[in-house]
Amino acid sequence: MEGSRKSYFSGLIMKIHELPTPCFVIDETKLIHNLEILSEVEKRTGAKILLAQKCFSCFEEYPLIGKYISGTTASGLYEARLGKEEMGLENHVYSPAYRSSDIEELAEICDHIVFNSKAQLKRYADKVKNASIGVRINPECSTQEGHAIYDPCAPGSRMGIRACDFDDEIAGMVDGIHFHTLCEQNSDDLETTLKAVEEKFSKWLPQMKWLNMGGGHHITRDDYDVERLIQCINHMQETYDLQVYLEPGEAVALNAGYNVTEVLDIVENNGKILILDTSAACHMPDVLEMPYRPPLKNSGLPNELAYTYRLSCNTCLAGDVIGEYSFDHEIKIGDKLYFEDMAIYSMVKTNTFNGIPLPSIAVMDQNGDCRIIKEFGYEDFKNRLS
Numbered sequence: 195m196e197g198s199r200k201s202y203f204s205g206l207i208m209k210i211h212e213l214p215t216p217c218f219v220i221d222e223t224k225l226i227h228n229l230e231i232l233s234e235v236e237k238r239t240g241a242k243i244l245l246a247q248k249c250f251s252c253f254e255e256y257p258l259i260g261k262y263i264s265g266t267t268a269s270g271l272y273e274a275r276l277g278k279e280e281m282g283l284e285n286h287v288y289s290p291a292y293r294s295s296d297i298e299e300l301a302e303i304c305d306h307i308v309f310n311s312k313a314q315l316k317r318y319a320d321k322v323k324n325a326s327i328g329v330r331i332n333p334e335c336s337t338q339e340g341h342a343i344y345d346p347c348a349p350g351s352r353m354g355i356r357a358c359d360f361d362d363e364i365a366g367m368v369d370g371i372h373f374h375t376l377c378e379q380n381s382d383d384l385e386t387t388l389k390a391v392e393e394k395f396s397k398w399l400p401q402m403k404w405l406n407m408g409g410g411h412h413i414t415r416d417d418y419d420v421e422r423l424i425q426c427i428n429h430m431q432e433t434y435d436l437q438v439y440l441e442p443g444e445a446v447a448l449n450a451g452y453n454v455t456e457v458l459d460i461v462e463n464n465g466k467i468l469i470l471d472t473s474a475a476c477h478m479p480d481v482l483e484m485p486y487r488p489p490l491k492n493s494g495l496p497n498e499l500a501y502t503y504r505l506s507c508n509t510c511l512a513g514d515v516i517g518e519y520s521f522d523h524e525i526k527i528g529d530k531l532y533f534e535d536m537a538i539y540s541m542v543k544t545n546t547f548n549g550i551p552l553p554s555i556a557v558m559d560q561n562g563d564c565r566i567i568k569e570f571g572y573e574d575f576k577n578r579l580s
């Protein structure tokens with residue numbers, strides 16, 4: 195059955211509403227729009243931009259992404275291998291701690307290796323022959339409210355070396371400094387962060403070859419102030435004579451993906467509840483973790499439009515509820531719904547909890563033609579468990 199299902203869809207060109215569900219769809223028009231903005235930042239500043247694969251690892255698109263930006267960054271061996279194999283441009287890695295069994299291969303396949311502590315730096319520096327070495331710092335400058343789990347500057351953070359622990363011995367062993375403190379933020383918060391970095395680390399910046407400003411820059415969002423970003427980059431590069439790197443994840447694939455789902459049933463309990471063939475817990479875990487309300491095409495807030503429903507899932511987790519949405523028409527069993535902004539942090543976080551099938555993956559080209567590039571089946575559930 196699996197085999198025939200695969201061959202049935204492979205090679206077929208479909209429109210988005212014809213795709214089997216659940217299905218992630220990468221929108222190449224939106225992806226290219228984002229990449230053009232990022233490429234412009236590279237061109238105007240000389241800074242290098244890397245895809246943070248933690249956010250988006252759909253390597254089918256790596257050749258396209260590699261035409262616009264400088265490479266990939268990884269959080270460990272697997273992502274580093276993927277970046278090397280599938281994009282093959284500049285490849286960086288940062289991990290809160292490396293395992294001794296991984297470090298030699300990482301040193302082979304990565305251009306930059308960033309350590310999180312003095313102990314890790316001293317333990318592994320000798321093993322790194324060709325890659326450029328850096329350390330992550332913690333500028334202890336929190337600029338985000340709301341999501342404490344995404345704040346690496348929060349008290350008690352394990353991320354990066356604080357100024358009080360940074361010393362000449364560290365500075366003498368590294369080519370560069372890395373910080374990552376932002377999450378979905380604008381360039382005014384980068385400016386604030388850079389002031390803290392300069393205040394606390396300027397003694398060492400002149401001896402660095404590069405400064406990596408991490409991710410969390412929402413560069414491709416409509417209200418992002420790109421000019422201020424460019425001023426920030428130029429200021430650091432000119433003042434300290436160094437190469438700036440940025441490693442956004444979200445900004446690369448922001449709004450460039452959908453999760454297409456079908457309404458399996460409609461039940462009643464203090465209002466109408468749609469049971470979908472996609473799951474927050476399995477396919478969009480940030481909806482429950484972060485938490486947030488994912489955008490849904492042609493919908494409104496509860497009671498904003500004529501028909502309000504609670505959207506839920508076909509898992510046995512009672513709390514697997516996506517949220518309340520309203521529509522201008524009645525929803526029927528068999529209708530398709532389109533969750534938006536699903537390329538980032540959803541596809542990389544899927545799981546098969548409760549034996550729920552993984553969504554297929556499709557690519558939509560600039561003509562709106564979709565092609566399925568990956569399907570999953572029972573074996574993908576079974577193989578992970580023994």
Ligand SMILES: *Cc1c(COP(=O)(O)O)cnc(C)c1O
Pocket residue numbers: 246248249288374376377378408409410411441442443444445
């Ligand atoms: C998560 C992460 C990124 C990417 O962050 P986005 O918010 O997706 O832009 C970049 N660098 C590091 C070290 C990260 O942990």
